[in-house]
Amino acid sequence: MDIYEEMAKSVVELEMEKAKTLAQEAIDKEIPLLEAIEKGFGEGIKRVGDLWDAGEFFLPELMRGAQVMQEAIDIITPHLEESGVKRKTKGKIVMATIEGDIHTIGKTIVATMLKANGFEVIDLGADVKAETIIAEAEKQQANLIGVSALLTTTMMGQKKVTELLEQQGKRDKFKVILGGAPVTAKWVEECKADGYAENAVAAVTIAKNLLGLL
């Protein structure tokens, strides 16, 4: 079994110690860390999601799976950042999961991937009001705002970000990108946002594109 499959399995089997050991192994053996996140632990949480969808996993398993994935990523992230620090900053992005929504995993992966690709990322966490996201983007003089939503009920908050920017006459100051499992290109268009990406690799491409770096 390759290490990515072992990583995925550790999340599905809710094996915290195993996941942490594998994360450390990836660092020690200089395995590409972004791939370890996407193809390994990220694949694992997707399978956990499928098991939840199929009614085979319940909330406690779901939460444990998320914790296992998060702790493994926490071990990897400082090493990713280490390799990224010496590069010139490509741009500054303020990221958050929108108000009412506590899903952090996808947003954190995107933030990690952007950092690893030379962006400066200010991660505001989850359950963040549109007003706060905008205020922070202004304070930080960011070029980009990234907003995640995993619930159909919280997606409206993404639209609120672009609407508020418009109302406040600040829409031209920032490029806004949206994402999260229920988000589609059509929804992004409806929100009058600037970009959509369905995964973290695409998020880096769209961010670079919007800042004219590609």
Ligand code: B12
């Ligand atoms: C893990 C999980 C949880 C964990 C979250 C832990 C955490 N720290 O994040 C816990 C257990 C806490 C949880 C809670 C809940 N959850 Co939940 N959860 C999931 C699950 C299984 C996986 C989500 C995930 O992390 N996926 C893995 C990541 C890597 O994928 P991702 O988030 O899509 O991110 C990728 C892309 O979307 C994109 N992306 C993401 N964000 C952004 C942002 C930008 C700017 C860009 C460009 C791209 C981008 O890139 C990412 C990397 O590739 C999904 C099921 C599923 N199949 O998605 C349900 C799911 C999202 N949850 C759901 C629900 C209903 C809930 C609860 C309401 C359950 C409850 N009754 O309490 C609560 C929510 C409470 C709240 N107020 O938010 C539903 C949502 C239904 C809907 N359509 O609205 C889902 C779809 C499950 C289901 N089938 O019913 N959940």
